[in-house]
Amino acid sequence: MRFIFCAVLIVLMFPWVVVASLNDSSRCILDFPRSESYYQDGDLIIGGVITVHLMRKNFLSDFTTVPFAFNTVCFVPHFMSYQNLLAFVFAIQEINRDPELLPNITLGFHLNENCLQENRANIGALSILSGGTHTVPNYQCDQVHKLVAIVDGISSKVSLLLARLYGMYKIPQIKYAAMDPVLSDRISFPTSYRTVPNENVQYKAIVDLIKHFGWSWVGILASDNESGLQVSQYLHRELSKENSCVAFLELIPYRDILDEKRRTRIVQSLRDPSINVFIVYGDREYMLTLQIILYMFPIPGKVWIISTQWDVSAGFDYFFLNFFPFNGSLALSMRDNHIPGFQDFILGLNPDMYPNDIFLRYIWFEFFYCNIEIHPNDTMRCTGNERVENSSVPEFYKIFSPYSYSVYTAVFAVAHALHNMYLHKGITREDVKGINAWEINKYMKNINFTNGAGENVHFDENGDFSAGFDIISWIVYANESLDGIKVGSYDPQAISRELIINDSIVRWNPVFTKIPMSRCSEICAPGFRKSARQGALSCCYDCIPCPDGEIASEADMDSCTKCPEDQWHNAKRNMCVHKVVTYLSYGEPLGMSLAFISFLLFLLSGFILALFIKKKDTPIVKANNRDLSFILLLSLKMCFLCSLIFIGHPLRVTCILRQTVFGISFSVSVSSILAKTVTVVIAFKAVKPGSHLRKFLGNKFSNSVVLFCSLLQIVICVSWLGTSPPFPRYNMEDEVGKIVAECNEGSLLGFYIVLGYMGFLAFVSFLIAFLARNLPDVFNEAKYITFSMLVFCSVWISFIP
Incomplete structure (x- = not known):
């Protein structure tokens, strides 16, 4: 694995290896590939690799060529992703205004756009390390290197790449979106932390969700990478413990829908009428492939359980919503905690207040269809009186990104680690030049504070943050508007019930009139038990009546329960009733005849x-x-x-x-x-x-x-x-279903x-x-x-x- 990583890094950095032969004065003026960045100076700098733009892709062309170019331009800014950047900026401002937190020391930031592309993420990471406007590998362009930590949160694949890159410099990295369990390995990633829970918690939430609705026959579609394989193995193991079965496992290819054999197999698995529930795991790039397959081969009337790796609200720039295949799906989302003052901060946005925010001009154009920059003969120039609440996207200040809170918490975690270091070492403003980023890890491990949302923040021994999830029901209305309804939550710290679901407000796909069923076999009615089919999974079985003297009081029982000796099954074999006591009585014809x-x-x-x-x-x-x-x-x-x-x-x-x-x-x-x-x-x-x-x-x-x-x-x-x-005694053995009252001699x-x-x-x-x-x-x-x-x-x- 390390060899592969080094080979990839060498390939990505090949255009810059010539820098080693240049003198110091010439290194920082070379025209190296740049990435769009947002910079604010400070005594100490917190870096950030954050997604703001999304790439608009053609349905097929982008999947037949390799989109590998350092000057690739991002086209589509996404307002919920931009909120993550604003949460970062807002947290920096809150910290700098707090006289009790890092007094006399100001924090700055260096934010880079990655556009959900590995090459751009790598360029942005190297740019932050260089500390200048140019990307110079393994060289510091600023006279004073003030970088103390990195906050990033793109796909797990890129997060692992950046973790290894920054890990070489012992720089603390706080992930606000990557939940891959590999990041909990303190040997490989000793300086990696995150403000989202470990993925294993999400797996447990999915299993409990399956158990809650009684689904025993589910399919799994996972990304075709190491994380997808781990997820499928874990889910297969945990579902089997809950008497549920995995009907199929298909791996979603990465940017490849032309493999007809693979595509056909996926479509055939999805069209199985007995499987109504699919678990989907993968980030946006893999989900795009799945959406295209579903667009080409519609699979209506299914329930999709979507992991947090794909932000559903950020994935609809490809299709019209009336073709949206995930209508009525259930998605796990990061807990939507309220950030005090954040909404007012967003409402107060204005290009004149943040002239260095190069991303704001894209957002402003999307909101008001006008240009902030002055161009000759520009008829679409902004007036300067535009306000966010009057934008074309009113949800911008009403619905918040699920990761905004994680970004906000990550920045405050770095600030509190620095503050603890400040108190322990007695650092003054003049001493910040001597701070080494690797020293902060000691204090990152031991932070324990309450953030502005009232939640206690601390990392466990693996650098993980204990948090729960919200369960969102996604529904598309007749007017093609998308709405996400919070229908439940999952709290791993809860003592009594970890999963809480309000079934009455879940909006299923219109095909279903009630809670959908997903079973390999029909439910065995009371009075019947399961009988395994030879060579089939445990969820595929036949229903056979209980034998004499045994009952099945509930549906889908694995075995029948034997009645007590003085009882016998009723006609439906679903309950035990007292046996009829029989003896030679005067009321019977035989007794009457013998007496006569x-x-x-x-x-x-x-x-x-x-x-x-x-x-x-x-x-x-x-x-x-x-x-x-x-x-x-x-x-x-x-x-x-x-x-x-x-x-x-x-x-x-x-x-x-x-x-x-x-x-x-x-x-x-x-x-x-x-x-x-x-x-x-x-x-x-x-x-x-x-x-x-x-x-x-x-x-x-x-x-x-x-x-x-x-x-x-x-x-x-x-x-x-x-x-x-x-x-006298009761003989329960001689006659089936009866008690013979007789005399024991x-x-x-x-x-x-x-x-x-x-x-x-x-x-x-x-x-x-x-x-x-x-x-x-x-x-x-x-x-x-x-x-x-x-x-x-x-x-x-x-x-x-």
Whole structure:
């Protein structure tokens, strides 16, 4: 980089290298190339390289030749750029009038025009270094070199060139417009300062602006230079952190629109209908190329976010406003702080008061269409009574350049550094001859003062100034007038909100009826989540419904949220609702049917019991073991009633009674059948002579069997309830989207022992009945022992549901 800089500098300075062979008296009288300058003498001189004029260029011709000539003439003075020069002069006057600031020492200035051209800027810089009216490289034409600092503020490319040039002499340079992060490198630029923020702050403001409006699919057009590459890399990295994507990156060529391949690629990228927002970075020269491309290939209905590197208000001397492609754009601008007394100073402008201001005659001609200088037969001579408020450009004293405040602050920063040096060293007016510009850097680093606008001014360790930006909405009205509306601000020092935007006053392009959208994919509605497309950027995705049990309560969610266990998604899958609690209730057809069957069977058992009681003295009832029959019918009635405990919402009491009451009741039923079966077998075997089974005949034995078998089940149930009894619970796993109210059996071992014991009794009963199947027909119990199995099955049919 240093080699390239030296090569460029040698080429620019080649016409003057012969100066080294001349003697001192002849060096300052050579007719070297000059640049237009405005000079005012003083004890100390502050130099300035400031843009006043703009070059009017033909659409195509200026882009097919290299406009490189030292005597190039600037044609178009721009009033807002001229305000920067006036802010410099105004600041010098304010300092010289202040008895507390640099007392007995007056400041002068040496201002040079650069016309936004690198060669003219270089000539002006060398002219200021020479200190005379001629440009003599590395030579001082004045007897006393009184230059103490330089204020400049043109494009970053030229600012870097001047920073290296002045850096060789250790002269403090205060940039009022260059925000390139490279200038914060204190190793390469130890004497460079600026009254504008570091560009990184602007990048953060752009990213926050994109985030504020919800734009996730943006294009970037950056100048084809080192700064443009840095900007694009930073924006790409920071936007990805905010879930936004860069749809394309195109580099704007410098004064070259004839590259058809490059131009076509830019136009195709701009015409993508899914991209409505473009970030534009580049100074005026690059923006001119972009404007010409847009003039040749109109791209309507887009939102442009313009960086501060291009002053929008200074860029419309090429086209009619009805072809202005940036209508409805948002631009970042330096904060518009009010300079006290500056408006009155501008209103008091008069060529007679400032005869050395060579730029004023151009401005005066633009304002009043008259000539200040006297020419023979001049019919357009000014009368001398012209006043600024009556000019053809009334905005001149109403709308101020965004950089006027930066120039004003830069000049005061130098003055305060000199004042601190004045106090520290005790310098008198006679001592100013011995001041070296490099000494001032020590005091520039430590300045801390409040300027006339009430803002605290100080530089950080990198020479940067902490400041914010205004957000401007540019709109072109039907009468082709341009207006910039301040719609927000960005303050990097704010504690709560750095970016503040008033959406209601933003004026979008007439194509849009509301805040424009710029997205690669449509917004995923609530209830849907993003699904990445294979091989595409993260901003390009499909929308798929949330899976069962999950919701997306907001739009554009990356993932769905799982509902709590007791909740389920609604039909739209955008909110969780409580699950429906389900159980076998009496209101349902199944519950109602089972209850009816159980009650019917209960009545049937009751009817048979009543019949047996009525016929208890008949031989058939007596022969059928009357007591066992009563016990069997009563236990069957209890079994049928137990089915009703399984219907309805489970409660702690019902959960405890369900299995235990039924287990005991059913055990009594099966025990009765077992006793009846055993009695029939014993009765058949006891008829043989000498049988010892006769002693087991009678009600006492059969009742003992029923009692013993039933007591075993009671002991099992009591043990179960004593260790881990059943309890009600909500089952959320078995049925999707529902909660099943059921009873947890507590100890599964106890539950299975109860069921197993009932099965054991039934098996023993069935086994004995099977052994008695060949008994004579006169034993009704043996012949119809299957009746007990029928009862067994009927009870379980009512139990299983």
